[in-house]
Amino acid sequence: MDKKVLSETLQKVREVNPLVHNITNVVVTNFTANGLLALGASPVMAYAAEEVKEMAQLASSLVLNIGTLNPQTVESMILAGKAANEKEIPVLFDPVGAGATNYRTATARKIMNEVKVSIVRGNAAEIANIVGENWKIKGVDAGDTSGDVVNLAIKAAQILNCVVVITGKDDVITDGTTTFLVSNGHQLLTKVTGAGCLLTSVIGAFAGVEKDLLLASTAALAFYGIAAEKAANITAKHGPGSFQIELINQLAMVTPEEITQLAVYEKLQGAELNV
């Protein structure tokens, strides 16, 4: 996977304008929609059980996010997910807060069981909580991507049988066999509500135009991280309000050429892994 192919994936998103159907939380809807629009995708939010099957089947990808889950919306997520599965439309899942309450953990597992998820993205704690409480992780809060987190990602991908993306200081992308590490990004992302939720939807946009999901995820993470780096360069001295707005600007402004110049990622060799 060379830089050229990453930058071409961004170009493809901007040419195709994929429709991304989001069933997401009430905190991040506006930010997610504006981020997708800025990038060059077409966001749609639709939640009612009465229409989600139809909407999901119109879309290039479906993003499920349990940030402010409730039983009605979870039912809609499963309906939409199964409808997307029928048409082989990629389904992304963001298990926000899995582990924080029993209801979140149980719901995250239920969605993973009932829907064939293509890509799950979360922090290390969320992913660990989906695959079972016996999995020990260290240094999660610090966004540590030492061997533990890489191993967690690989193990989770094997158990869940999908691509797993764990974001933190560095980001791990794996299908359980092949693993990439992306090092773009900026600490200020942790100061913007929904920066992770929007990222999942951005990966959704890339997965809507590129069937190789490792490539789609790696390209999306490098792109998003570069946008954050540029935004931080411009606004870090002003504060997180300005950074949030400039991040939206940069999602529109980052060019394929900048991906080629600025992407920092590597394929991890099997020797480094210890599952």
Add this chain to the structure above:
Amino acid sequence: MDKKVLSETLQKVREVNPLVHNITNVVVTNFTANGLLALGASPVMAYAAEEVKEMAQLASSLVLNIGTLNPQTVESMILAGKAANEKEIPVLFDPVGAGATNYRTATARKIMNEVKVSIVRGNAAEIANIVGENWKIKGVDAGDTSGDVVNLAIKAAQILNCVVVITGKDDVITDGTTTFLVSNGHQLLTKVTGAGCLLTSVIGAFAGVEKDLLLASTAALAFYGIAAEKAANITAKHGPGSFQIELINQLAMVTPEEITQLAVYEKLQGAELNV
């Protein structure tokens, strides 16, 4: 309708601070409320069946928007709409996504049937889907306002017996007899989520202080388009995040005098119409 009367309508909004009751979608609530506040109106969002009748009757206008509809909210919209009708408070309807799913199309038609709507605003595809699938439209996605769209608006106004506003590159406003075309606005509006939803609420603010609904709509569209033009002048090189914020600024900053100077609109003559 001269420019002076348009600018006086803006002035009236700022003097009266009309209360605009919005039952709208979860993506645009914050942006809509801030836009109305900036303009000089008073937004209120209230959705519960337990209170919407009372709230609607306190308001100067009621705005119904089905962007993230569900059965409970649709019930509330109809209760609120009927309560507004009782007191002859203008009701605006934004049929977001009519045509995208059967549920949206059916709900849009149901609301138009059960509530006496004063002004419906949408893009050409949405309006076409409300008045029936036999109506052929061309060039909708490009925001084309050729004769087809003008004719669609006039036909829809006659069928629906209300003012119809179709927005696109140019905006058509008609009651089925008299038709105006407003040419203010900017392409960047398509890069901001809820720019159309907020516009419907802005028309609601103007309709809350001006009984001539063609005048209220034309003034609101010219005002909103000028705000977008000014915002784009200031921010286009930065990106859509900055444009969104500057649009809110300009809703506060555009003066009645600027309406007089910058409004671009015309009354269409019957000879041009071909219904």
Add this chain to the structure above:
Amino acid sequence: MDKKVLSETLQKVREVNPLVHNITNVVVTNFTANGLLALGASPVMAYAAEEVKEMAQLASSLVLNIGTLNPQTVESMILAGKAANEKEIPVLFDPVGAGATNYRTATARKIMNEVKVSIVRGNAAEIANIVGENWKIKGVDAGDTSGDVVNLAIKAAQILNCVVVITGKDDVITDGTTTFLVSNGHQLLTKVTGAGCLLTSVIGAFAGVEKDLLLASTAALAFYGIAAEKAANITAKHGPGSFQIELINQLAMVTPEEITQLAVYEKLQGAELNV
């Protein structure tokens, strides 16, 4: 209460990063979460009856806001409130729009009856409507903090047996015995949707780290008012969109030292009160 102790309370918030559980309205969720993050707190929004008890008991404080109330969410608020009470976690209540509809007034009173609220924050009209319609207030809309509003606050604190914060041009904080007046703030706050809602959550963050609730509230109000003053200095000529973003910036930027320099508040003497 000297300025040093106010500034130390801000420092404590930034060291502890208290988890603030918000059950709030759909208009302000994003702004509230970003404001809390900027300040240095950890926001969480969780609404489902299935999880609110567990989430509330994980938090340092719980904020209940009825801005877009509905029966399900009100049930969740009461469940969460009682769970917080069990663990003596402070509960803040923002009775948005109490008095505007019967449903809001009744719900506000119901929450005050069923949950032991630690701090209630509203404008004078909202607080008056909670404590009973016989209470006469003057000059509410103008944000008048003449004797009437101070007396209203004290009376309400005695009836409701909690700390009452009434915000307006000046802000009154009282437990019914001891009363403070904070004069920081800026008129532009009235042009930003959810500026009051966010303030309640900011007080929640301070109450999450400081058991003296008069101190926590006074420190939070001075801090928030100073952030608004600084934001207005930078952005007032641009408009309310820029102010909103700069307010988020300043919630991150205001230092404990600036609290010491810029806080304007006083303890009211009993002689001035006339309950």
